[in-house]
Amino acid sequence: MSTLSSQDSGIVIIGAGIVGLATALALHKKGIGSVVLEKAESLRATGAAIGIQTNGWRALDQLGVGPALREKAVRLQALREVFLDNGQTREARLGKEEGRYLLRSDLLQALFDGLPAGTVRFGCHIVKVKTDPVTSHSTLQFHDGNVAIAKILIGCDGVNSIVGESLKLKPTRDAPTGALRGLANYPNGHGFGNDYVRIKKGSVLVGRIPVDHKSVYWFVARPRLPGDSEILGKPELIRQEALKEMEGYPQELTEMVEKSDDSALTFTKISYRAPWDLLLGNFRRGTATVAGDAMHVMGPFLGQGGAAGLEDAIVLARCLAKELCMRPNGDYDGRQLVNKVGKALDEYVEERRMRVARLSLQTYLTGILVATSSMFVTRLIFLVLRILFRGSFSHAQYDCGRL
Incomplete structure (x- = not known):
């Protein structure tokens, strides 16, 4: 098993999934080093494919992997819906909206290949995270009993996030x-x-x-x-x-x-994660935060889970880069630096909170449409969606900005 040394434990990202790799790559492009800890022994693509819409492609372009990945997936032309119970059909042309489904393995490999050698450490199974009340650093306890210190910790470890647990986030539903x-x-x-x-x-x-x-x-x-x-x-x-x-x-x-x-x-x-929990949750403690599913896991009904995580990576790296004066060998000592990291993470959480809460609410309502066979409920949810959200693809028109 790979472990951390005191020289390379400045910024630690837990989880080498899409969001963990994207966050490491975004930081790398800002000149900031990090270490990614993954409990598996190699890259693993959970699920076959993932939908990426316009907002996600904007993020991938900022990471420099968009052009190569576009060659691996066709651009979708329309969304066609068929209702067998009443014989109705509905079609929406995507027009300028860019939607493609990528093989997860292709996306993971592209992000991984953009990182410096040694960034990702496989076979690192974290079982507990504890925040030091004095230094705000995070103590990581490995499955084999070893421990390491992370001065800045980013949990990209999915639905059952160890970092989310340390932040005392409410359980997912x-x-x-x-x-x-x-x-x-x-x-x-x-x-x-x-x-x-x-x-x-x-x-x-x-x-x-x-x-x-x-x-x-x-x-x-x-x-x-x-x-x-x-x-x-x-x-x-x-x-x-x-x-x-x-x-x-x-x-x-x-x-x-x-x-x-x-x-x-x-x-x-x-x-x-319920929309109201996203509005009220505390996603930063000391110098630790979460991103991707660890922050805002949502159903697949809008196809925005992965793209929203890519947005997280861009915003988080941008906020950290704005506040940090990077030093050699991950030297982040000092209370002033802790304050800078706290400010950066607060800015990240504040920028992402309303975006992911709206996505979560729209996904939640769309999930009710999928689950119900009641015409009354269907019409009611369509009405609510029409009032709260402008257009079927408005969620995909979001731009998380430049890295």
């Missing part, structure tokens, strides 16, 4: 919806075009999204069931469950599930 996901491969091309298609029947929503001309990402969102825990991590059971939920759907969708690789089949119990 379980959504009433579960999601089956997969990636279908068509060696000779799928021929589906470049539209994002969503088909709803009752309380089940099926999505089909092209990644490129030979790969299609799909999902089945449906109410949680008592036996869901039995299919976790079991690809063949996930496939069978998806096919069962797709009874009565077009045959091309069931064929898509049958063509999917076992390695890409997943089932997720969707969880979220």
